[in-house]
Amino acid sequence: MPVAPSTHVDGSPDRLEGLPAQAARGQAAVRECSYRAASVIVAAMSTTVLVVEDEQPIGALVSTYLRRDGYTVVWARSGEEALAELSRHPVALVVLDIALPGIDGFEVCRRIRARSQLPIIMLTARDEEPDRVAGLEVGADDYVTKPFSPRELVARIKAVLRRAASGAVHGGETLTAGDVALRHDAREVTVDGAAIELTAKEFDLLACLLEHAGIVLSRQRLLEQVWGFDFPGGTRTVDVHIAQLRKKLARPELIRTVRGSGYKALAR
Numbered sequence: 628m629p630v631a632p633s634t635h636v637d638g639s640p641d642r643l644e645g646l647p648a649q650a651a652r653g654q655a656a657v658r659e660c661s662y663r664a665a666s667v668i669v670a671a672m673s674t675t676v677l678v679v680e681d682e683q684p685i686g687a688l689v690s691t692y693l694r695r696d697g698y699t700v701v702w703a704r705s706g707e708e709a710l711a712e713l714s715r716h717p718v719a720l721v722v723l724d725i726a727l728p729g730i731d732g733f734e735v736c737r738r739i740r741a742r743s744q745l746p747i748i749m750l751t752a753r754d755e756e757p758d759r760v761a762g763l764e765v766g767a768d769d770y771v772t773k774p775f776s777p778r779e780l781v782a783r784i785k786a787v788l789r790r791a792a793s794g795a796v797h798g799g800e801t802l803t804a805g806d807v808a809l810r811h812d813a814r815e816v817t818v819d820g821a822a823i824e825l826t827a828k829e830f831d832l833l834a835c836l837l838e839h840a841g842i843v844l845s846r847q848r849l850l851e852q853v854w855g856f857d858f859p860g861g862t863r864t865v866d867v868h869i870a871q872l873r874k875k876l877a878r879p880e881l882i883r884t885v886r887g888s889g890y891k892a893l894a895r
């Protein structure tokens with residue numbers, strides 16, 4: 628996938644609402660954001676939004692507005708970074724720019740869709756109809772055209788999250804096994820009623836096992852379903868994540884190792 632031409636970018640600062648007044652705070656936000664990234668996992672119950680934007684002023688502005696609205700923000704400056712951050716944080720929604728260094732937003736969207744229904748809002752250039760159509764074709768839930776008002780973006784984010792919560796995106800299903808409950812819409816897992824923090828991969832892995840409770844899933848199948856077909860790592864990745872998951876759930880009987888075959892979750 629070639630990198631989208633830079634003409635798709637319209638991030639001239641003067642076209643972004645409120646930017647001059649925000650510039651200094653934006654810089655502070657950048658520094659604070661990197662501190663916050665380390666504490667995201669322990670930021671209980673705050674909805675995490677992954678912002679994928681290489682342009683400093685836009686990323687800073689969007690982060691500032693989202694944080695002001697109570698969201699936890701993880702900011703990635705490239706597609707590769709975005710995919711890496713997804714496995715580190717319990718992301719509820721992705722704001723994804725199209726023109727990025729390295730792999731572009733369309734490709735990032737495709738790779739996310741290969742393994743999850745995580746809500747995605749794409750940032751597209753004004754009047755670039757083909758971008759909007761392509762964005763929706765690769766599975767984006769919505770798009771916002773640049774230059775945009777941050778308030779509009781926040782409103783769109785809320786609308787998409789509402790739709791996700793009502794089950795229109797994920798199916799508002801709750802999967803249970805013993806006292807472990809997994810809610811797709813909230814991307815939340817509770818053990819005996821208490822929420823536990825899982826990374827996106829651990830969540831997807833548990834969801835996959837619970838969806839197929841009682842059935843043995845091979846490491847290869849788990850790798851394909853959770854990481855996608857183009858994942859370069861080996862099946863050892865699955866073992867490492869299963870070990871983490873078992874540790875966090877503290878329910879050793881829930882996920883069984885079936886020697887020579889793979890893993891299975893207890894039947895509901």
Ligand code: CA
Pocket residue numbers: 636680681682724725726727
């Ligand atoms: Ca960009």
